[in-house]
Amino acid sequence: MTIRLVTDSTADLPEEWLRAFGITVVDLHLVEEDGVPVSTSAATPDEIAEVYEGLLADPDCTGVVSVHLSRELSRTWQSAADASTRFGGRVLVVDSQGAGMAFGAVVAQCAWAAARGLGLSATYELAERLCRGASTFAAVESLDSLRRGGRISAVAAIFGGALSMRPIIILRGGTIDLAAKARTTTKAHQKVRSLLREELSKGDVLVAVHHHRSPERAEDMAAEIRKETTFPERVRIVEFDEVLGWHLGDGAVGVSVTGLHDTEFPIPGVSPQDEA
Structure with a gap:
């Protein structure tokens, strides 16, 4: 029985890290007009809920900790928080208050700790603490x-x-x-x-x-x-x-x-x- 970690593409985790720790990534995107980037787009609640549903369908997955780009910089955290309400407390969402590997390294460490037996609440608390210090x-x-x-x-x-x-x-x-x-x-x-x-x-x-x-x-x-x-x-x-x-x-x-x-x-x- 394990806890799974979800994050978004702004965590900048290398593929090698994603494979090593079994981390799932939700993509953020550039919005283009006439082939030129003009803005960025957050993940939607439905997109993130689909990810949570897929992970929780695995009988071995007892919960999800989802860590995202600072809520001051993107709506992705809010989308994740909205999506989490559909899963009866099995998904906990962390505002990283950061960007890039400042929180990507947090996600990796939490995934490793969870694989070694750390529970849902303890993994969430570890993510919160490490993010605050980054x-x-x-x-x-x-x-x-x-x-x-x-x-x-x-x-x-x-x-x-x-x-x-x-x-x-x-x-x-x-x-x-x-x-x-x-x-x-x-x-x-x-x-x-x-x-x-x-x-x-x-x-x-x-x-x-x-x-x-x-x-x-x-x-x-x-x-x-x-x-x-x-x-x-x-x-x-x-x-x-x-x-x-x-x-x-x-x-x-x-x-x-x-x-x-x-x-x-x-x-x-x-x-x-x-x-x-």
Whole structure:
């Protein structure tokens, strides 16, 4: 008897992680006009309810914990909450208050813990706790994409774009704020690493370096972070999904930090030799 984990595509979990932990993903989408993306679309309650129904039809599945993109950034959490009311308490829904692997790493850890016997309520509580401690910093080329998508205030967008500065944003507690700015991309990435140091000093964490169409920048960021940690094997590179990428814009590089609940957690793609 097991608890299953559901999330959405903005968790940015690699396929290897999805297979390893048996996680089910609901897709969010870009909305296009004449072949050009103009907005994004949340999953509907009916789409998510269909996923829950399919999982709960398995006699071995006793419940579902569903963890989603911050409710401040998408209606997907609300759709999941609405869908959950159809299943008599067998589905519990978590507002991650985050995006990307900041909560994707939470989902993976919860799926692993559930497979080892953690119950429905305890898995939900673990997801809530880990999500509250996660954070994401990102260096973007401008705030125009976030403003266009309605994800940051016009005042912050104007301030961040002043004098061609490179904005550094932080996503924590469900909302996006301007954390700092720099004159060049290189200095912006240095500032991100500086802001990360406090997060990395908190103890055992998982780190994901995200990027949108900028793999070289992500590789450079990951390499520098690995030099500053005692756990380089826990620093992974993950591409932003199409929805987050559209909001952040080309060239964006972000770093998510999520607490590690159990140091025995098997990071897909990392061998015991890597961890030694």
